[in-house]
Amino acid sequence: MLTLATVALLLVLLVIGAPVAFALLVTGAVGLYGIGGLPMVLGILQTAPLSAVSSYELISVPMFILMAEFVIVSGIADGLFLAAAAWVGRLPGGLAMATALAGAGFGAISGSSTASAATLSATSIPAMLKQGYEPRLACGVVAISGTLAMLIPPSVALIIYGLIADVSIGHLLIGGVLPGALVTVTIMLTILALVWQDPARAPRGPAHSLRRKLAALRVVGPMLVLLMAVTGVIYTGVATPTEAAGIGAFGAFVLALRSGRLDLRALLHALKRAAHATCMILMIILGAHVFGYYFTFTQTTQELVRWVGELGLSPYLVMALLIVGYLVLGCLMDQIAILILTVPVVLPLVVSLGFDPVWFGVLVIVTAEVGMVTPPVGLNVFVVARYARRPLGEIFAGVWPHVFAHLVVIALLVAFPQIVLWLPSHMP
Numbered sequence: 001m002l003t004l005a006t007v008a009l010l011l012v013l014l015v016i017g018a019p020v021a022f023a024l025l026v027t028g029a030v031g032l033y034g035i036g037g038l039p040m041v042l043g044i045l046q047t048a049p050l051s052a053v054s055s056y057e058l059i060s061v062p063m064f065i066l067m068a069e070f071v072i073v074s075g076i077a078d079g080l081f082l083a084a085a086a087w088v089g090r091l092p093g094g095l096a097m098a099t100a101l102a103g104a105g106f107g108a109i110s111g112s113s114t115a116s117a118a119t120l121s122a123t124s125i126p127a128m129l130k131q132g133y134e135p136r137l138a139c140g141v142v143a144i145s146g147t148l149a150m151l152i153p154p155s156v157a158l159i160i161y162g163l164i165a166d167v168s169i170g171h172l173l174i175g176g177v178l179p180g181a182l183v184t185v186t187i188m189l190t191i192l193a194l195v196w197q198d199p200a201r202a203p204r205g206p207a208h209s210l211r212r213k214l215a216a217l218r219v220v221g222p223m224l225v226l227l228m229a230v231t232g233v234i235y236t237g238v239a240t241p242t243e244a245a246g247i248g249a250f251g252a253f254v255l256a257l258r259s260g261r262l263d264l265r266a267l268l269h270a271l272k273r274a275a276h277a278t279c280m281i282l283m284i285i286l287g288a289h290v291f292g293y294y295f296t297f298t299q300t301t302q303e304l305v306r307w308v309g310e311l312g313l314s315p316y317l318v319m320a321l322l323i324v325g326y327l328v329l330g331c332l333m334d335q336i337a338i339l340i341l342t343v344p345v346v347l348p349l350v351v352s353l354g355f356d357p358v359w360f361g362v363l364v365i366v367t368a369e370v371g372m373v374t375p376p377v378g379l380n381v382f383v384v385a386r387y388a389r390r391p392l393g394e395i396f397a398g399v400w401p402h403v404f405a406h407l408v409v410i411a412l413l414v415a416f417p418q419i420v421l422w423l424p425s426h427m428p
Contacts, residue, residue: 002150005129006027006031006034006294007028007219007327009026009027009030010023010024010027010291012332013026013027015040018088019283020283020284020287020333020340020341021280021283021286022283022287022288022414023287024284024287024288024291024340024341025286025287025290025291025383026291027291027294028042028044028287028290028291028292028293028294029041029044029045029290031291031294031298032044032290032293032294032297034377035294035297035298036297040375044290044293044298045290047327048193048286048289048290048293049286050155050362051289052280052282052285052286052288052289053285053286055163055396056242056357057159057162057163057240057241057242058163058282058285059242059245059246060154060159060169060241060242060244060245061156061159061160061245061278061281061371062274062275062278062301063242063245063246063248063249064156064159064245064248064249065156065273065274065278066249066252066270066274067109067110067154067230067245067248067249067251067252068109068110068115068149068252068274069115069252069271069273069274070249070252070253070255070262070270071106071109071110071138071252071255071256071335072110072115072119072270073259073261073262073266073270074252074255074256074258074259074261074262075259075261076106076109076219076222076223076255076259079219079220080101080105080106080219080220080350081098081099081120081123081124081127081217082216082219082224083197083216083217083220084097084098084099084101084102085098085107085127085205086208086212086213086216087208087213087216088101089205089206089208090204090207090208091136091204091205092192092195092199092202092204092206093191093192093194093195093201094202094204094426095124095127095128095131095202095204095205096128096133096134096137096138096141096195097191097192098124098133099120099124099128099141099142099145100141100145100148100184100187100188100191101184101188101267102120102123102124102145103116103120103142103146103149103184103187104145104148104152104180104181104184105147105157105220105223106119106120106148106149106219106399107148107149107150107151107180108153108180108223108227108231109154109223109226109227109230109248109252110149110154110414113146113147113148113149113150113369113372113379113380114146114379114380115148115382116145116146116147116148116149117142117143117145117380117384117387118146118148118383118386118387120142120145120269121383121384121387121388121413122152122387124138124142124143125138125139125384125388125390127142128202128404131154131203131205132203133201133202133203134200134201134202135390135394135398136394136395136397136398137194137202137398138398139202139384139385139388139390139394139395139398140395140398140399140400140401140402141187141191141279141398141402142384142388143372143373143378143381143383143384143398143399144187144194144369144373144380144399144402144406145187145378146383146384147186147369147372147373147380148180148183148369148374150335150365150368150369150372151176151179151183151362151365151366151369152176152177152180153173153177153180153230153231154173154175154230154231154241154244154245154248155173155233156281156336157335157336157365157368158172158173158176158337158361158362158365159172159173159241160281160285160336160340161339161343161364161365163285164218164288164339164340164343164344164347165343165347165361167357167358167361168358168424169241170234170235170237170240170241170424170427171358171424171427172236172358172361172362172424173230173231173241174234174235174423174424174427175358175359175361175362175363175421175424176365176420176422176424177231177423178419178420178422178423179362179366179409179413179419179420182412182419183366183369183409185379186405186406186408186409187402187405188372189405190401190402190405193401194401203208203256207393222258223256226248226251226252226255229244229247229248229251230244230245230247230248230251231244231246235423235427237427237428252410256270270423271405281336284336284337284340285340287339287340288341288344291341292344295344295345298388306378315353315355316414318349318353319350319353319355319414320414322350323363323367323410323414324348326338326342326364326367326368327367327370327371327374329342329371330368330370330371330372330374331365331374331375331376331378332372335368335369335371335372338368338371339368340366343364347360355417356417356420356421358420358421358424359413359417359421362413362420363410363414363420365411366406366409366410366413367410369406370403370406370407373399373402373403374396374399374403375396378399379397381396
């Protein structure tokens with residue numbers, strides 16, 4: 001009864017709009033008070049802050065966030081879109097495909113989904129609308145392409161999962177590479193299907209000479225260097241994810257400096273935004289630690305594993321139910337909050353059913369991508385609506401084909417786990 005009352009309190013706090021960190025903190029403290037009174041609450045609060053932030057790997061979070069901020073300042077996303085447009089713009093739906101490729105490229109040097117959506121909105125939507133694209137197709141592609149930053153390394157969401165699940169962050173980041181490529185191709189195929197159904201949705205763009213195409217690739221060079229400086233050193237074992245995050249932040253700083261856009265004001269703004277995002281994540285982790293202590297003392301996780309085991313359900317049926325649950329939660333809550341709230345409870349069950357925790361982490365992130373574009377929260381849709389000044393309903397209508405395509409990708413990842421696990425299995 002106490003557990004049900006505590007979970008109900010958490011849900012009430014979330015529904016009324018309380019910050020996730022404080023909702024977890026208050027709920028955990030109330031639950032602990034019900035078990036051991038004030039001495040237990042004070043004892044946990046004395047130790048939880050240090051234990052929550054003492055992990056060495058946690059340093060990678062502010063570094064990757066800072067890397068994203070410097071990448072935004074450098075304006076490299078604009079160049080990525082123009083380069084992709086030069087090569088595929090002549091194809092049916094070419095500019096929309098270029099947006100997906102630019103989203104993948106930006107995601108490879110930025111772990112922020114909303115930053116990716118905002119940057120692509122300012123560049124690709126005006127270009128597509130100018131060429132006569134259907135507005136909902138253009139905005140939908142930008143919203144879904146922005147989610148690639150959650151999956152393609154460096155991904156802050158995968159790092160948070162790794163810290164919670166106590167699995168190799170390096171394996172998680174590399175495990176996101178092939179699924180990220182698969183999702184990118186899926187977005188492009190969805191665009192192709194929509195344009196095949198109605199060619200008026202996306203007129204063909206102008207043809208470009210080979211010289212123009214090769215010249216456009218110059219902007220891709222610095223991005224590839226930065227990508228290798230981060231993902232490459234992790235895959236080869238030259239550096240840990242934390243060290244790679246520092247290399248990435250410095251490399252992005254050099255790119256921003258090289259672009260001529262990094263003055264003192266821009267630098268302070270980037271540092272401030274990175275600090276703000278880091279503090280928010282650390283507060284959520286702290287709240288989750290306190291809430292996790294309550295779950296540990298009540299043995300809620302062990303009871304859940306035992307209960308599901310007694311049901312005698314197929315492991316894949318249980319996994320399907322979990323995926324549906326994550327899809328529903330994604331419509332209502334922030335993705336980082338979902339990870340911190342559910343992974344400590346769900347992961348022991350997943351492992352007990354024989355599934356790999358690295359595979360499950362990538363699967364959860366792909367599922368969370370759907371939540372970034374589905375109502376009522378759909379954070380990426382709100383970001384695109386703000387920057388593109390288009391109606392929310394129009395953008396939600398534009399992302400639905402991509403949502404269904406993402407469900408197909410999720411089914412493929414469940415059916416073929418090696419899509420996630422093949423690259424990590426070859427790491428030193």
